[in-house]
Amino acid sequence: MGVKHQAEREYFREAVGKLDVEEMAPALRRRLSELWLRxxxxxxxxxASFDRFCLGLLAVGAPPDLLERAHHAALDELLHTRLCFAVASQYAGKPLGPGPLSLHGALGGDFSLAGLALSTALEGCLGETLSAIEAERCAELAKLPAxxxxxxxxxxxxxxxAELAWAFLRFACEIGGETLTSQVRRRMAPALHTSAESGVKYACADLAVSGFxxxxxxxxxAVRREALAKVLIPAAKALGLA
Ligand SMILES: [Fe+2]
Ligand SMILES: [Fe+2]
Structure with missing residues (x-):
């Protein structure tokens, strides 16, 4: 078994064991188990997204450094999977884990340099940066150590x-020149102005679960809007993408 993330997993196992679920209202507990399961x-x-990205990097001849970081990122996502299933299980009062993941269409789509640059710009540069910032705010507000x-x-x-996505995008724009850069710009520029409202990942209208x-x-x-204005739009402009 690999040892990456072992320390985090051990530390977290102890912390999640201390989630005091017995004291909670059953409805809140049930809701939290559903949300953490999702x-x-x-x-x-x-x-799977990073595994697909790794194949894309191989397909376009990306430098080994980027490929190595993408493989590590897939393992990070596996750690996140474990952490979130552990929390969901604790709230559910029974072990929950991943089931089969449909790979239907996973290897379809555009594996060209431009295709990979476009999907990375939207899902990686924009999506991962905004997710990171939302998760950071959730961590600040979280009431429980686990x-x-x-x-x-x-x-x-x-x-x-997100940094890996930007590094790949820089590589792609260098290789693809102005033709690729302008293709990405046409897709990215409008998304920079609509992404605050669309694709929110960590929100739930049920106020009982905020802090959890x-x-x-x-x-x-609001946090996504701030990230777009202060981080993403300037970063896109620096690459000639906004
Ligand atoms: Fe993740
Ligand atoms: Fe991620």
Whole structure:
């Protein structure tokens, strides 16, 4: 068995064991188990996204350094999967884990340099940066150490995944020149102005669950808007993408 993340897993196992679920109202406990289960399933799907990204990097002849970081990122997503299933299990009062993941269409799509650059710009540069910032805010607000720990780990890793996406995009724009850069710009520029409201990951309108790893939707949009203005739009402009 690999040892990556072993220390985090051991530390977290102890923390999650201390989630005091017996004292909670059953309805809240049930709701949290559903929400953390959904989060765990999304993290599990992210393992496949990075595996697909690794294949894409091989297909376009990306430098080994990027490929190595992408493989590590897949393992990060596996850690997130484990953390979120552990929390969901604790709230559910029974062990929950990943089931089969449909790979239907997983190897379809565009594996060209431009295709990979476009999907990375939207899902990696934009999506992962905004996820990292939402997760960071959830960690700040989390009332319980186990939830705070899980969200801090996730936020730190998602920020690294966003950096990897930007590194790939720089590589792709260098190789693809102005033709590719302008293709990405046409897709990315409008997304920079709509992503605050669309694709929110960590929000739940049920205010009872804020502080348990979820944000009030208005707050989620506010932190995303700030990230777009202060981080993403300047980063895109620096690459000639906005
Ligand atoms: Fe993740
Ligand atoms: Fe990620």
């Amino acid at each position: 989060r765990a399933q999304n993290e599990h799907a992210s393992v 939830l705070k720990t899980a969200l801090e780990i996730i936020a730190k890793d998602e920020a690294e995944h 790893g979820f944000l009030d939707p208005e707050e989620a949009i």
